[in-house]
Amino acid sequence: MRRLLFICCLFFACIAKAQDLSYYLPDSVRYNPAVPKPKDVIYHEVGEWHVTHDRLVSYMKAVAAAAPDRVKLETMGFTYEQRPQVLLIITSPKNHQNLEQIRQQHVQLTDPTKSGAATIQNMPAVVWIGHSIHGNEASGANASLVSAYYLAAAQGKQIDELLDNVVILFDPSFNPDGLQRFSTWVNQHKSKNLVTDPSSREFNEVWPGGRYNHYWFDLNRDWLPAVHVESQNRLKWFHLWKPNVLTDHHEQGSNATFFFQPGVPSRVNPLTPKINQELTAKMGTYHASYLDRIGSLYFTKENYDDFYYGKGSTYPDVNGAIGILFEQASSRGHAQQTPNGVLRFPFTIRNQFVTTLSTLEAVKNLRTELLSMQRDFYKTASAEAAAAPVKGYVFGDEKDRGKTATFLTMLQRHQIDVFNLSNDLRTEAGAFKKGTSFIVPANQPQHRLIRAIFDKTLNYQDSLFYDITSWTMPLAFGLPYAELNATQYNNSLLGEKYAPASTPSITVPKSNYAYLIEWTEFYAPAALYELQSSGITTRVATNAFEMSVNTGSKKFGYGTITIPLQLQTMGGDRIYETLSRIAQKYELPVYAVTSGSVSAGSDLGSSRFISVGKPAIAMIAGSGVSALDAGEFWHLMDQRFNIPVTHLEPATFNRIDLGKYNTLVLVAGNYNELNKEKLKAWVQGGGNLIVMEEAVTWAAQNGISNVTFKRTKGAVDSSLLLPYTDKQQIEGSQVVSGAIFQTQVDLTHPLAYGYTQPTVSVFKANKVFMERTKNPFMTPFVYKANPLQSGWVSRQNLDVIKNAAAVVVNGVGSGKVISIADNPNFRAFWLGGSKLMMNAIFFGKLIDTNFSVAE
Numbered sequence: 001m002r003r004l005l006f007i008c009c010l011f012f013a014c015i016a017k018a019q020d021l022s023y024y025l026p027d028s029v030r031y032n033p034a035v036p037k038p039k040d041v042i043y044h045e046v047g048e049w050h051v052t053h054d055r056l057v058s059y060m061k062a063v064a065a066a067a068p069d070r071v072k073l074e075t076m077g078f079t080y081e082q083r084p085q086v087l088l089i090i091t092s093p094k095n096h097q098n099l100e101q102i103r104q105q106h107v108q109l110t111d112p113t114k115s116g117a118a119t120i121q122n123m124p125a126v127v128w129i130g131h132s133i134h135g136n137e138a139s140g141a142n143a144s145l146v147s148a149y150y151l152a153a154a155q156g157k158q159i160d161e162l163l164d165n166v167v168i169l170f171d172p173s174f175n176p177d178g179l180q181r182f183s184t185w186v187n188q189h190k191s192k193n194l195v196t197d198p199s200s201r202e203f204n205e206v207w208p209g210g211r212y213n214h215y216w217f218d219l220n221r222d223w224l225p226a227v228h229v230e231s232q233n234r235l236k237w238f239h240l241w242k243p244n245v246l247t248d249h250h251e252q253g254s255n256a257t258f259f260f261q262p263g264v265p266s267r268v269n270p271l272t273p274k275i276n277q278e279l280t281a282k283m284g285t286y287h288a289s290y291l292d293r294i295g296s297l298y299f300t301k302e303n304y305d306d307f308y309y310g311k312g313s314t315y316p317d318v319n320g321a322i323g324i325l326f327e328q329a330s331s332r333g334h335a336q337q338t339p340n341g342v343l344r345f346p347f348t349i350r351n352q353f354v355t356t357l358s359t360l361e362a363v364k365n366l367r368t369e370l371l372s373m374q375r376d377f378y379k380t381a382s383a384e385a386a387a388a389p390v391k392g393y394v395f396g397d398e399k400d401r402g403k404t405a406t407f408l409t410m411l412q413r414h415q416i417d418v419f420n421l422s423n424d425l426r427t428e429a430g431a432f433k434k435g436t437s438f439i440v441p442a443n444q445p446q447h448r449l450i451r452a453i454f455d456k457t458l459n460y461q462d463s464l465f466y467d468i469t470s471w472t473m474p475l476a477f478g479l480p481y482a483e484l485n486a487t488q489y490n491n492s493l494l495g496e497k498y499a500p501a502s503t504p505s506i507t508v509p510k511s512n513y514a515y516l517i518e519w520t521e522f523y524a525p526a527a528l529y530e531l532q533s534s535g536i537t538t539r540v541a542t543n544a545f546e547m548s549v550n551t552g553s554k555k556f557g558y559g560t561i562t563i564p565l566q567l568q569t570m571g572g573d574r575i576y577e578t579l580s581r582i583a584q585k586y587e588l589p590v591y592a593v594t595s596g597s598v599s600a601g602s603d604l605g606s607s608r609f610i611s612v613g614k615p616a617i618a619m620i621a622g623s624g625v626s627a628l629d630a631g632e633f634w635h636l637m638d639q640r641f642n643i644p645v646t647h648l649e650p651a652t653f654n655r656i657d658l659g660k661y662n663t664l665v666l667v668a669g670n671y672n673e674l675n676k677e678k679l680k681a682w683v684q685g686g687g688n689l690i691v692m693e694e695a696v697t698w699a700a701q702n703g704i705s706n707v708t709f710k711r712t713k714g715a716v717d718s719s720l721l722l723p724y725t726d727k728q729q730i731e732g733s734q735v736v737s738g739a740i741f742q743t744q745v746d747l748t749h750p751l752a753y754g755y756t757q758p759t760v761s762v763f764k765a766n767k768v769f770m771e772r773t774k775n776p777f778m779t780p781f782v783y784k785a786n787p788l789q790s791g792w793v794s795r796q797n798l799d800v801i802k803n804a805a806a807v808v809v810n811g812v813g814s815g816k817v818i819s820i821a822d823n824p825n826f827r828a829f830w831l832g833g834s835k836l837m838m839n840a841i842f843f844g845k846l847i848d849t850n851f852s853v854a855e
Contacts, residue, residue: 018048019346024146024353035066035153038145046145047346049190050138050183050334053083053176059145060086060172067152069093070163077233080214083176085233090151090170092163095124102167103241109375110242110320110445112382120371127363128169128238128246129356133220133312135178136210138186139328139345140249143352144172150357165364169241174312175212175219175230182210186333194335196342198254202333208627215639216631217828220248224310224453224471225829226413227635238319239415244370245283245322247359248312249352251330254338257297258351259304259327260287261313266461267305271448272317273380275373277306280322282369283362290358296351308467309452318449320377322370326355378445385443391489393454394425395474395481396437399756402522402587403831407477408438408498410829411453416446420495429482439484439493454481456740456790468738468765470791475740475761478832504587508580509550511592512565512572514604515579516549519559519754522831523586525838526641528561530585532614534578537567540843542750543608545601549591553599559753559839562609564596615688615841618658619665620674621647629667629693632825636834650674658682663841668693668766668823676702684813688844690837693766696819705810705817710769712800738765739791742784743806749780750843751807751818754835761789762806763830767797768821770805775851781807781836807836811849818844 021037024046038046041062042055051059064073070093076085095102106126108118129147131140148170151159173179182205189202208216213230222231238246252259262268262280284300291298304325309318313325329338331345363370385391397404411418421437440450453473460469474481484493508515517524519540531538541560546553563579565572583590596604617637621630630647637643646661650673658664658678664687683689683704691699700707712734745752745760752760760781772779783804793801810817818840824833 018045020045021146021149023346024350025150026357029159030155031153032067032155035149036062038149042145046142047349050186050345051142051145052183052187053173053180056141056145056172056179057084057086060088060148063148063152064088069096071152072096072099074237076237077229079177079230080228081177081180083180085176085230086172087237088148088168088170088172090163090168091124091166092160094164095167107242109371110378112379112445115375115379118375120368120375123371124165124167125245125363125367125370126167126169126241126243127360128171128241128243129359130171130174130247130312131249131352132179133174133248134211134218134250135175135180136182136205136332137251137330138179138182139251139330139348139352140326141173141179142345143249143349143356144170146349146353147356148172162360162364165367166360167241168360169237169243171234174234177214178210178212185210190334196335196337198336203336207621207623207625208631212627212631215635216627217635218628220312221308221310221467221827223312223315225473225827226410227828232413235413242319242374243316243321244374245324245359245363246312246316247324247326247356249326249355250328251348252327254330254332254336254343255340256327256329257299258291258329259302259325260284260298260300260355261304261306261323261325262301263304263306263325264301264464267307267465269307269309269314269317269452271452272306273373273377275376276317276322279366279369279373280324282366283322283324283359286358286362287355290354290361291351294350294354296354303466305466307465307469308471309449310471311467318452320374324359326352328352381445381447382443385447388442388451389485390455390483391442391486392484392493393440393442393450393474393481394421394427394432394437394484394493395479396421396432397479398433398436399518399520400522401436403477404436404438404479406522406831407473407479409500410473411440412500414446414449414453416440416450417444418498420498422493422495425493427482427484427488430480432480432482434495438498441494454483458788458790460792465737465792468791470738470740472740472790473829475789476763476826476830476832478760478835480757506580506584506587506589508576508583508590509592510576511594513595514565514593515563516556516591516593517561517563517588518556519561520557520756521588522834523588523641524561524754525842526643527582527586527588528612528842529614529641529643530582531563531578532612535570536563536575536578538563538612539609540612540753540846541602541609542846543602543606545598547593547598548595549593551591554591557754557756558748559750559843561612562604564604610846612842613662613845615643615663616661617643617663617665617841618646618648618661619667620650620653620669620671622649624650624671624673625669626667629669629823629825632823632828633665633667633837635828636825636837640834641838654678658687661687662845663688663690666691666695666699668695671695671698676704680704680812683815683817686814686845688815688841689817690820690840690844691817692820693768693823696768696770696821699817699819705808705812705819707808707810707819708771710771710800710804712767712769712796714796734794734796736764736767736793736797738763739793740789741787741801742789743781743787744784746780749777750847751780751809751836751839753839753843759784760836761832762822762824763826763833764801764822765826766822769800770808770819770821772805773808773810775849777851778809778849779805779807780809781805809847809849816844816847816849
């Protein structure tokens with residue numbers, strides 16, 4: 001017991017008063033007095049309060065101004081809340097004089113056609129030091145104050161050698177909006193006499209907490225999809241410099257110690273070269289040594305992995321670099337009682353700072369090995385491409401140019417070369433047309449990253465995962481695509497290299513009868529809402545038809561939006577002007593017709609064309625609700641479709657009149673605080689309720705829907721005696737961490753309007769397994785008999801997923817409950833589910849759930 005107490009004392013350095021800089025900084029180092037200390041700018045000692053983002057930026061500007069020969073400040077961009085994302089470029093005065101030349105020579109290492117001429121003996125290594133991508137894991141961003149001061153002000157041989165040999169890209173806050181939200185929370189709840197009780201409000205943020213960005217997203221999962229402005233701004237600079245090492249300073253649970261990579265050996269992505277993990281382990285010896293000096297406990301090769309390339313610590317691994325994850329036990333405030341004693345904020349900051357120093361020392365000493373690994377990574381890409389069976393990938397959706405364009409933009413953010421398809425191509429996966437299809441050759445420097453984006457994965461060394469098990473991007477986007485083998489691929493398929501064109505001029509032909517907009521286009525819902533908001537009456541086709549339009553005879557599918565001029569209250573010229581503006585804004589083709597007569601299907605005056613009402617949408621948000629899922633829906637509506645959504649706290653829901661909403665969305669979460677009878681009455685009165693993931697189970701259990709569920713069989717025989725050490729592995733193998741499944745879709749159903757293929761890929765990360773409905777028309781999405789497309793799932797879970805319902809519609813009084821087993825908006829890159837979501841919003845009320853068969 002005494003030994004444990006002694007270790008705890010070392011571990012927590014229990015000092016109640018504010019720590020000055022000497023607590024953090026190395027001994028026997030002289031500092032330039034011209035460089036301000038953090039307290040001079042932020043008005044408190046580091047760790048005395050949580051630094052706000054505005055003060056953090058102020059200090060970085062002050063450091064750059066005081067040490068211009070070492071520090072250059074760049075603004076990468078701005079967050080959603082218009083906070084600057086700053087980057088300090090820190091190196092020696094000599095390197096700063098030749099900074100652009102150094103950058104160009106360094107980036108040359110990633111070009112196999114030029115890297116042989118690059119001399120690495122005297123080339124500086126490049127390291128990106130990044131902090132607190134989760135805003136409430138604040139010790140990283142607060143440690144950046146100490147690191148910036150040290151790197152700008154320290155003097156002597158050691159710092160001179162470091163800065164001569166290393167260019168440091170210093171990112172003080174990966175997530176400015178989240179950091180600001182969290183610092184405000186913990187500072188406003190700090191007592192003069194520190195309260196360490198974990199139950200205190202200081203340590204229990206209100207929903208959604210400071211972890212996330214403005215839209216409640218986990219930015220640490222956004223490096224690959226790059227949906228958000230913060231990621232897009234950062235990636236631009238990442239690829240501008242191509243760092244050799246990137247550090248990602250995080251926090252973990254308060255009861256832990258300190259983690260650094262490598263992680264679990266069996267959970268490394270197979271596309272990551274072996275040398276990456278070997279050098280990661282070498283760097284680990286430096287972290288251990290530096291932490292030993294200050295008596296801090298740590299662990300490695302446990303809990304965390306290097307599998308999903310969308311995280312900050314793994315994205316570098318597929319770009320010829322090394323990502324390093326640091327996880328510091330979190331005080332979550334200023335001082336918190338834990339089973340190991342009182343964990344104080346300054347202590348957590350010191351560990352983060354010390355491992356910044358250990359990283360820089362490792363990079364300096366391993367400089368040539370890191371540079372060689374980077375050069376070899378791209379040199380060997382060609383050999384790996386030659387050995388791989390897939391030589392290229394073709395993709396494109398001629399009926400959804402918006403979604404295709406978004407996918408192209410994502411590829412280009414990662415420095416992937418894309419070419420226009422030169423000729424029409426027919427594959428087993430379907431036909432691809434010149435003009436609307438594109439091709440990605442596998443043999444290019446980013447070969448491994450291309451495979452990470454396009455390949456399906458079904459074989460794994462391990463069944464436990466820290467994150468998702470698959471993310472095959474064309475499946476996520478719902479894009480037709482095909483892998484091309486050696487007999488199918490040749491360079492003659494490559495047209496001109498793709499480059500984003502200027503926004504095309506959309507010309508809308510004028511009509512005195514009606515206009516048509518196809519629902520297949522991604523931004524059609526945004527256009528529909530804007531038309532409705534402009535006072536234009538719209539109808540939807542519930543049948544396919546063919547008719548003569550301004551371009552000739554054309555077939556139109558289910559969900560086509562019609563704008564009959566006879567039904568409008570405004571004049572034809574004004575409608576034309578409004579429609580032209582909206583068509584240009586969303587780059588949508590609009591068809592003009594001069595007659596309601598069709599050559600096949602239903603005439604425009606048929607009852608098969610139904611009026612579409614404008615949705616008035618509310619989402620339940622707050623305690624118990626998944627902030628991630630809520631943020632994904634909010635982002636979809638706000639950023640992609642320009643549709644407002646009211647966020648209702650459960651308490652607000654319970655007291656207000658719900659009559660102004662016709663659509664209510666419940667994402668994954670616990671809704672026990674809702675007035676269930678009020679919700680049920682609203683649905684029965686004609687409301688359109690959309691429930692997803694665990695909310696499906698909640699609604700069924702509370703009698704709001706009629707959904708029933710399938711059950712899985714046990715993972716093990718309960719009669720067996722098994723080693724206790726197998727418990728974690730067995731339990732973990734039954735978690736549905738996130739895999740891709742194929743559903744069979746009824747393309748005539750309102751919830752499938754706009755889809756053109758009879759199968760849709762969904763992302764499943766839960767154990768919601770619905771039975772099919774007795775009404776054969778109300779299960780429009782069903783998992784196929786062999787549904788797994790990519791990812792890990794246990795045999796027990798796969799058996800119950802097969803042939804289960806993915807989407808169920810229930811009629812409840814005059815209203816509808818639409819139950820979606822999965823998250824169609826997953827991480828905002830699952831655009832293949834967006835059509836389902838928008839169909840549920842616009843067309844859910846139109847679904848006829850009545851069905852009876854004469855006995």
